[in-house]
Amino acid sequence: MRAWRHWLLLRGMLLWGDSGAAVPPGRSGIWAARRQLSGAERDTLKQRRAQIMSRGLPKQKPIEGVKQVIVVASGKGGVGKSTTAVNLALALAANDSTKTVGLLDADVYGPSIPKMMNLKGNPELSQNNLMRPLLNYGIACMSMGFLVEETAPVVWRGLLVMSAVEKLLRQVDWGQLDYLVVDMPPGTGDVQLSISQNIPISGAVIVSTPQDIALMDAHKGAEMFRKVHVPVLGLIQNMSVFQCPKCKYKTPLFGTDGARKLARTLNLDVLGDIPLHLSIREASDIGQPVVFSQPESDEAKAYLRVAVEVVRRLPPPPE
Numbered sequence: 001m002r003a004w005r006h007w008l009l010l011r012g013m014l015l016w017g018d019s020g021a022a023v024p025p026g027r028s029g030i031w032a033a034r035r036q037l038s039g040a041e042r043d044t045l046k047q048r049r050a051q052i053m054s055r056g057l058p059k060q061k062p063i064e065g066v067k068q069v070i071v072v073a074s075g076k077g078g079v080g081k082s083t084t085a086v087n088l089a090l091a092l093a094a095n096d097s098t099k100t101v102g103l104l105d106a107d108v109y110g111p112s113i114p115k116m117m118n119l120k121g122n123p124e125l126s127q128n129n130l131m132r133p134l135l136n137y138g139i140a141c142m143s144m145g146f147l148v149e150e151t152a153p154v155v156w157r158g159l160l161v162m163s164a165v166e167k168l169l170r171q172v173d174w175g176q177l178d179y180l181v182v183d184m185p186p187g188t189g190d191v192q193l194s195i196s197q198n199i200p201i202s203g204a205v206i207v208s209t210p211q212d213i214a215l216m217d218a219h220k221g222a223e224m225f226r227k228v229h230v231p232v233l234g235l236i237q238n239m240s241v242f243q244c245p246k247c248k249y250k251t252p253l254f255g256t257d258g259a260r261k262l263a264r265t266l267n268l269d270v271l272g273d274i275p276l277h278l279s280i281r282e283a284s285d286i287g288q289p290v291v292f293s294q295p296e297s298d299e300a301k302a303y304l305r306v307a308v309e310v311v312r313r314l315p316p317p318p319e
């Protein structure tokens, strides 16, 4: 008796005198429970702990004025996530002219929206000190690239990156948007988790090429969203088929059904195939995305179809 009381004193948990009479009731209760923990009690304790932990998670707060957030993610970089995000945003607007669409570049390490949307410059501040998005092709855009010099090395780590993300999420005056398309950084790191936990996301689309490695990364991406309860709307298979610009002959470069197989194992839909096409890259590079500059092309139509599939799978928007 004396020995464990002494130990507790040392741990600073209990502060009572030598008499041993002044044990605070709550404390003795905990101690008693500890000593006789049965299997059932242990389960209850586990449940309670889970409850407390879920209470401790940051509360998701909608972005002012934004009805639905669609994130475009991938397991790795270079699979065409930004290209897809840009053309998806344009396609959502093109398919339904009553909808207003915004584009948030959350790739704080390597922002590519400014170049792809041919936008440059510093956002103005609104009356309540929020940043106004820059506008092109009818899409409101915000990117880290508007806030730092293109040549400045973006080598923020940890907190700096997080506060940058926080600014992009909370300090932008989007006005009224039906859809905000978010171009995520590659992978399943802190930025992705932070965004998923801070704002309600209507759905995630995962971009992947048909190669096995990219597909394995896509798998990880899909799992992450499921863990944080973000509905995954489906997979977009990018660069699946090469279409010769001269004779229009189609070559399936990486095999035809990698993404479909993965989709089946994950119980997910394929939202569409985007061909590997010179004009998609060229259009992106000169800041005139194909859905805007060549809306009648097969490439643009592929994005327009994907946008239909995305909208079809979104939950009904809030009133």
Ligand SMILES: Nc1ncnc2c1ncn2[C@@H]1O[C@H](COP(=O)(O)OP(=O)(O)O)[C@@H](O)[C@H]1O
Residues within 6 Å of the ligand: 074, 076, 077, 078, 079, 080, 081, 082, 083, 084, 112, 238, 239, 274, 275, 276, 277, 278, 280, 281, 282, 284, 285
């Ligand atoms: N379907 C496509 N056809 C041709 N080029 C593409 C296609 N998708 C992406 N690209 C090109 O591939 C490169 C990487 O695309 P990007 O969208 O920047 O990838 P991520 O955002 O995943 O890193 C860019 O040069 C882009 O123009």
Ligand SMILES: [Mg+2]
Residues within 6 Å of the ligand: 081, 082, 083, 107, 110, 112
């Ligand atoms: Mg990108």
Ligand SMILES: [Zn+2]
Residues within 6 Å of the ligand: 244, 245, 246, 247, 248, 249
């Ligand atoms: Zn040819």
